[in-house]
Structures are given as C-alpha cells and as structure tokens.
Amino acid sequence: MPAEYGAMYPQEGDTAGDAPTGYVSMFADFFGDCIFWLPLTVFVVEILEYYKLRISQLSPLGLIRVRNFEYTFRALGIEPLVGDFRRFYQLTVQLGFFSFRQREHAPKLMLPPKSMTKWKTKFFYIKAAAITAKLQFRNVMGTIITENISIPKVDTVDWFPRLRIIGSFKLEYKQLWVLWMMIGKLVRKARHMLREKNDEEAPLWMMFCPDFGGKVDIVRCGAGEEGWNRTIISNFRMPDEAALNAVLSGGKGHLGTLGDPAATGVPKEIVLKFGDKRQRKKMTHEAVSVPPWY
Incomplete structure (x- = not known):
C-alpha cells in the first residue's frame, strides 16, 4: 500500500x-x-x-x-x-x-x-x-x-x-507489482515489456503463470508509437x-x-x-x- x-x-x-x-x-x-x-x-x-x-x-x-x-x-x-x-x-x-x-x-x-x-x-x-x-x-x-x-x-x-x-x-505479489509498474510510471516514449529468463519477449499474460521467472523491462517506442502504459492508465x-x-x-x-x-x-x-x-x-x-x- x-x-x-x-x-x-x-x-x-x-x-x-x-x-x-x-x-x-x-x-x-x-x-x-x-x-x-x-x-x-x-x-x-x-x-x-x-x-x-x-x-x-x-x-x-x-x-x-x-x-x-x-x-x-x-x-x-x-x-x-x-x-x-x-x-x-x-x-x-x-x-x-x-x-x-x-x-x-x-x-x-x-x-x-x-x-x-x-x-x-x-x-x-x-x-x-x-x-x-x-x-x-x-x-x-x-x-x-x-x-x-x-x-x-x-x-x-x-x-x-x-x-x-x-x-x-488471487494475484500474487509479483503480479501485482508488475501491474503497479505499468500504471505507476508514465513514460510517453517507452513501454513495458515482459521478458523470459533468456531475454526473449514474453506475452503479458505469462506474468499470471505461477512458474514464470522472467522480468519487466522498459523499451523505447518506435516511430509514431505511444507508450503502452498510457493506455492502461486510462482504465484507472x-x-x-x-x-x-x-x-x-x-x-x-x-x-x-x-x-x-x-x-x-x-x-x-x-x-x-x-x-x-x-x-x-x-x-x-x-x-x-x-x-x-x-
């Protein structure tokens, strides 16, 4: 909290x-x-x-x-x-x-x-x-x-x-933390990305898998692409x-x-x-x- x-x-x-x-x-x-x-x-x-x-x-x-x-x-x-x-x-x-x-x-x-x-x-x-x-x-x-x-x-x-x-x-602490990251940091020219242990990009739903051991990264947006978490935060x-x-x-x-x-x-x-x-x-x-x- x-x-x-x-x-x-x-x-x-x-x-x-x-x-x-x-x-x-x-x-x-x-x-x-x-x-x-x-x-x-x-x-x-x-x-x-x-x-x-x-x-x-x-x-x-x-x-x-x-x-x-x-x-x-x-x-x-x-x-x-x-x-x-x-x-x-x-x-x-x-x-x-x-x-x-x-x-x-x-x-x-x-x-x-x-x-x-x-x-x-x-x-x-x-x-x-x-x-x-x-x-x-x-x-x-x-x-x-x-x-x-x-x-x-x-x-x-x-x-x-x-x-x-x-x-x-019930969501685990790690999953809640990822959600908080996505709405807590407003980055206009970047977006959050979920990565597996081998650094390959993972779909976001994998953060809800109990055995997922990856991490969250912030990557630069491409030309004309807006930060994804600015879309997420509009739901809150x-x-x-x-x-x-x-x-x-x-x-x-x-x-x-x-x-x-x-x-x-x-x-x-x-x-x-x-x-x-x-x-x-x-x-x-x-x-x-x-x-x-x-």
Missing part, C-alpha cells in the same frame, strides 16, 4: 464504522478473493457512483461480482459498462451491507465462493482521497429499485455469443496528490450505522394479478431516486 494512502490498523475495539474523519474502512478480503486493488478502475468508480455507495458498504460477495464482471468483459474484448452490469445483477442488501445477486434467467459469469467468514472483523483504514469516487453513504433501509431492463440474450446484445465463465484467482482513476497530502483533523467519523444488523433490508414479494398473468413486485420502505443508465 503506497505510504501516501495513510493505511493504518484500527484500534482495539473498533468496528468498520469507526473510521477516523477523512478515512474510509477497507476489508482485507477485498484484496484476496475479490481481486481488488488500488487505485480504483474507472468501472468500479462508476459502479459506486451509480448505486450511490460507499466502498465500505459493499460486502466482499458483492464486490467480487463487480470485479469478475469487469475482468471477464475485458478478457473477452468487451467494454465493461454499468448498463450491461445491470443486465446481470440486482442490487440487494443483507445485514446492513449491500451486495449483488444474479438476476433471474441471466447467464452466469462466475461461480462465487460459497461463503467468506469473519470478513467484517478484518479491516483497516486508508485516506478517503485514495478512493476517487464521490463517496456517499447510502441508507440501507431505503428502497432498492428492481431492475426491469432486458437480460442479455442473442437477440438483445451483439456480444452475447462471446460470453464465457472465467474463474477468479488516479488519486489527486494534493488531496492525499492534505492534513486531516483526526477524530472519529460518523459511520456508526455501517453494517447495522437490524437493517436486513430484504423486501417481501407480493404477487399482483394482471388478467391471466402474475407479476412479482418488490415492496420496500421509502422512495429513493436512482438515476437511469442506458
């Missing part, structure tokens, strides 16, 4: 709702099964801002679906969009944390882990400026609007035939240095309702009859306006 992110352990007896002013809680399991890292990708920022969520309000089981969707679509050569994410998943809330469940009849993109235990007790704090989304604290007792857009089918989206289930796996939302270096006042924040176990937020289903058809409708507490995304 970069030093300027100000990562620190909680004090004994703290909960994730006790993040100091100017800090945000991060669960350790985000950085394991969820294949999550910082800085945030543009897609993760767009998800948080569309659903009006603070990152610490997402459970790991919800975040893993967000991350799996993004890298699955990128691996298949499809731009990940919030509107398409909504075709697969419905926002839900349970025990005070938000998550996503697969929409009925939507094709599967992943096989999620059966459970993640004790994740609420494993957390730390970082500066909120490192999370480059417009942080909001969504009311877990508010209405969750049921999505009614079409699910992906051959006749609704042109990329449907390319869909595949891509399993998730980089933190503002001035905001990271700002002096924080300290003291406890006001996130005491984070993970409120009384806020189950599970709406009841009522069957409404329309002629000979039956339609299920989710009933929840209060109206909350959610912006459209098409």
